[in-house]
Amino acid sequence: MKKGAFKITLATVFVLLVGYTIYHSQKKEIFSELALNTLEALARNELPEIEIKCDKGGSGKCYNMTWEEGLYGVCRFDCDATGDPADYCNSLYVGFVNFCSAMGV
Known part of the structure; x- marks a missing residue:
């Protein structure tokens, strides 16, 4: 009985x-078929258009913090547009850093 069980x-x-x-x-076949379709679309340059959304007003998404060098080192910070959504610059922070550098802190 035990052998049967x-x-x-x-x-x-x-x-x-x-x-x-x-x-x-x-x-796996479904995934590889999806990857193959994507590669075929890349080969034919048939990629969908991508809309990049950037903040306006001189700071936020798509802005990067830059600085100007003066005679005694860094003098002024600013937010410059880059067009890359991964970049972020906060105008309040830039203003605070400019204030502190002007005070000599």
């Missing part, structure tokens, strides 16, 4: 393992 358990585990392997391999 062991065989049934072993057969069940084998069937589940084969089923999972088949399911997992089908999932």
Whole structure:
């Protein structure tokens, strides 16, 4: 009786393992097909247009903190537009840094 239960358990585990392997391999094919479609679109230069949203007003997203060097080192900080959404410059911080540098701190 124990040998029969062991065989049934072993057969069940084998069937589940084969089923999972088949399911997992089908999932990979879908991903590789998606990657292939993306590569084909890149090759044909058919990429969708991307809208880059930048903040306006001289600070925020797409601005980078820059400085001007003077006779005694850094004199003035400012936010300059870069067009890169990863860049960020805070005008309040720039004003604070300019105030502190003017005070000699």
